Amino acid sequence: VSDLLGEFDLESPLEGKLLRIEIFRGIEDPHLVGIERQWMPVLRARSALAALEIKQRQIADDGARFQALQDALQDCGAPDGHWDWRQKVLPVAQSVAHASFVVTCAGHIEAAMLCDLTRRARIAAQQDELINYVDYLAVAPWNRPQVQSPRKLRGLGQLLIATAVSLSLDEGFKGRLGLHSLPQSETFYAECGMTNLGPDKGYSNLKYFEFTDEQAEAFLTDPGTN
Amino acid sequence: MLVLERLAERRGLTKSALLRQALRLYESIERRLDKGERLFLENLEKREKMELVLV
Numbered sequence: 001v002s003d004l005l006g007e008f009d010l011e012s013p014l015e016g017k018l019l020r021i022e023i024f025r026g027i028e029d030p031h032l033v034g035i036e037r038q039w040m041p042v043l044r045a046r047s048a049l050a051a052l053e054i055k056q057r058q059i060a061d062d063g064a065r066f067q068a069l070q071d072a073l074q075d076c077g078a079p080d081g082h083w084d085w086r087q088k089v090l091p092v093a094q095s096v097a098h099a100s101f102v103v104t105c106a107g108h109i110e111a112a113m114l115c116d117l118t119r120r121a122r123i124a125a126q127q128d129e130l131i132n133y134v135d136y137l138a139v140a141p142w143n144r145p146q147v148q149s150p151r152k153l154r155g156l157g158q159l160l161i162a163t164a165v166s167l168s169l170d171e172g173f174k175g176r177l178g179l180h181s182l183p184q185s186e187t188f189y190a191e192c193g194m195t196n197l198g199p200d201k202g203y204s205n206l207k208y209f210e211f212t213d214e215q216a217e218a219f220l221t222d223p224g225t226n
Numbered sequence: 227m228l229v230l231e232r233l234a235e236r237r238g239l240t241k242s243a244l245l246r247q248a249l250r251l252y253e254s255i256e257r258r259l260d261k262g263e264r265l266f267l268e269n270l271e272k273r274e275k276m277e278l279v280l281v
Contacts, residue, residue, distance in 0.1 A: 096246065097253050130237070171247075
């Protein structure tokens with residue numbers, strides 16, 4: 001069962017006013033249905049268009065073609081068009097090692113996050129200490145500037161990262177947090193104050209970011225407004 | 227429960243946080259064993275490798 005963690009007012013660039021959102025711990029079936037019906041048709045259509053565009057360019061080199069597709073998916077705001085949230089969430093729904101969160105606004109699913117509480121830190125100063133690892137984080141297509149301008153809500157990323165830091169604090173991990181970033185989000189995590197440890201060869205070369213306890217505390221004090 | 231206090235201090239966790247973490251570790255290992263994976267302890271210097279069997 002989802003637990004309501006809190007209600008907040010976030011800026012809506014689209015509507016030019018504050019909108020009330022709710023954040024819940026626990027992604028349930030109705031949330032997954034919302035993601036599948038509201039997010040995925042948009043993301044899959046954009047992914048398909050990006051793939052078609054790359055195919056038409058007839059790039060001979062496999063590596064160059066793969067990179068061009070990744071770039072096109074980033075540019076169209078759908079690098080996660082292949083994610084299956086149901087498949088990610090349901091196997092760990094009852095797990096004490098994972099925690100999931102969902103943000104809603106008037107019945108619409110605005111953002112979702114899945115965390116793993118069994119990972120270890122990589123920064124030398126906190127090497128092997130327990131961290132909260134953000135496995136997956138995404139906002140709805142209409143909250144992405146690449147998909148819709150002006151977007152519906154602004155500040156969802158900060159809200160979810162603050163939620164993840166709070167979970168880390170609650171678990172006694174002192175705010176330590178880690179994640180692998182999709183290319184389009186690297187600037188966001190750097191601006192949050194996370195340390196960029198560079199590309200991870202063991203994780204599709206995505207860059208790995210981590211918060212120390214001091215960085216997490218600084219973030220909670222001033223999360224920024226992007 | 228001296229061991230609980232010692233481990234909690236070593237990991238910088240409260241005792242309840244340590245117990246939650248132990249449960250997570252046990253659950254994670256069980257999930258992987260259920261998938262058919264096996265758990266080993268390895269000493270590279272002595273070239274020893276032992277399978278850890280959970281009860």
